[in-house]
Amino acid sequence: MKILVTGGAGFIGSNYVQYVLRTHPTDEVVVLDVLTYAGNRENLRMVEQDPRFRFVRGDICDEELVNSLVAGVDAVVHFAAESHVDRSIQSAREFVRTNVLGTQTLLDACRAHGNVRFHHVSTDEVYGSLGPSGMFSETTAYDPRSPYSASKAGSDMLVRAAYHTHGLPVTISNCSNNYGPYQHPEKLIPLFVTNLIQGKKVPLYGDGMNVRDWLFVEDHCRGIDLALRHGKIGEMYCFGGRAERSNAEITRLVLFEMGFGEERIQFVADRLGHDRRYAIDPSKAEKELGWTIETPFLHGLRKTISWYRTNESWWRKLVKQEEGRASQSATTSLSSTLIPS
Numbered sequence: 001m002k003i004l005v006t007g008g009a010g011f012i013g014s015n016y017v018q019y020v021l022r023t024h025p026t027d028e029v030v031v032l033d034v035l036t037y038a039g040n041r042e043n044l045r046m047v048e049q050d051p052r053f054r055f056v057r058g059d060i061c062d063e064e065l066v067n068s069l070v071a072g073v074d075a076v077v078h079f080a081a082e083s084h085v086d087r088s089i090q091s092a093r094e095f096v097r098t099n100v101l102g103t104q105t106l107l108d109a110c111r112a113h114g115n116v117r118f119h120h121v122s123t124d125e126v127y128g129s130l131g132p133s134g135m136f137s138e139t140t141a142y143d144p145r146s147p148y149s150a151s152k153a154g155s156d157m158l159v160r161a162a163y164h165t166h167g168l169p170v171t172i173s174n175c176s177n178n179y180g181p182y183q184h185p186e187k188l189i190p191l192f193v194t195n196l197i198q199g200k201k202v203p204l205y206g207d208g209m210n211v212r213d214w215l216f217v218e219d220h221c222r223g224i225d226l227a228l229r230h231g232k233i234g235e236m237y238c239f240g241g242r243a244e245r246s247n248a249e250i251t252r253l254v255l256f257e258m259g260f261g262e263e264r265i266q267f268v269a270d271r272l273g274h275d276r277r278y279a280i281d282p283s284k285a286e287k288e289l290g291w292t293i294e295t296p297f298l299h300g301l302r303k304t305i306s307w308y309r310t311n312e313s314w315w316r317k318l319v320k321q322e323e324g325r326a327s328q329s330a331t332t333s334l335s336s337t338l339i340p341s
Helices: 011-023 063-070 085-090 093-112 147-166 188-197 217-230 247-257 283-289 297-310 312-328
Strands: 002-006 028-033 053-057 075-078 117-123 170-175 177-179 202-205 211-216 236-239 244-246 265-268
Touching: 002 011, 011 028, 011 217, 028 063, 063 093, 075 093, 075 217, 085 147, 093 117, 093 147, 117 147, 117 217, 147 170, 170 217, 177 188, 177 217, 177 297, 188 202, 188 247, 188 297, 188 312, 202 247, 211 217, 211 247, 211 297, 217 236, 217 283, 236 283, 244 247, 247 297, 297 312
Parallel strands: 002 028, 002 075, 028 053, 075 117, 117 170, 170 236, 177 211, 202 265
Antiparallel strands: 211 244
């Protein structure tokens, strides 16, 4: 196949591009990315010289550009999104533009060029917050709680509507918290790792008992690829790591693996509307796609810590950029206080 990957210079998108080119030797990949702060050309340096790879800098809301690219591909895998909850709380407008209007622009182009196959990458945050028991699944009702998750829920609904109204061949996947190489250092695990390397403390929201299910990015990419090639048209697939951990537990694991004690923890005021618990049941993907989790959490965490230790030049540039933005705008938090969901 020839695949258009939107947001392919971001964290999960770049890992997916590398996975496809490594796993499918006859496939071609075109990446469309506008290169916001979360998109980084260096994430694609491993594939830049591959003749099957092409990069296009551009906006998914640019109808003319999107149509020109969709016209020449067999499938679209849509990662491009504004995704940081804290930023959506500060200003939601760009999240609506990119996540909702951008998705509709892509869907319109796929319809216009012969119903091009479309896979939409979403999040578990569209489901809201869980109590102490239970798990999200493909049949869970949507209940988004932040501007970010509301905009992603809107994009999911547009994809469903394109299938039911127009017969567009789509699949949707919802995932739990990803971690691994190339994740922006504003997110929880890389934030903690890079802070510790720099001699800083690690900021922990509230009481630290918010629970997330953690999924190593390479396992997620394999699931997306299976859904694209073998998923049933019109269906949703949930990918979770079966690795629920509280933020406090994650904090202590990172400290232990890096040789630090709890004196490095700095408790900070809780986020507005902070969802208490997420967990995903991946049974459908396991049964229908033959997908399995290949990376146990502790093994993935150690691989991630090692990657950030050996790639300081990559993340230090991003930290410096964040500090520069923070000094220019009172509404932008310092990178050392940005914490993910």
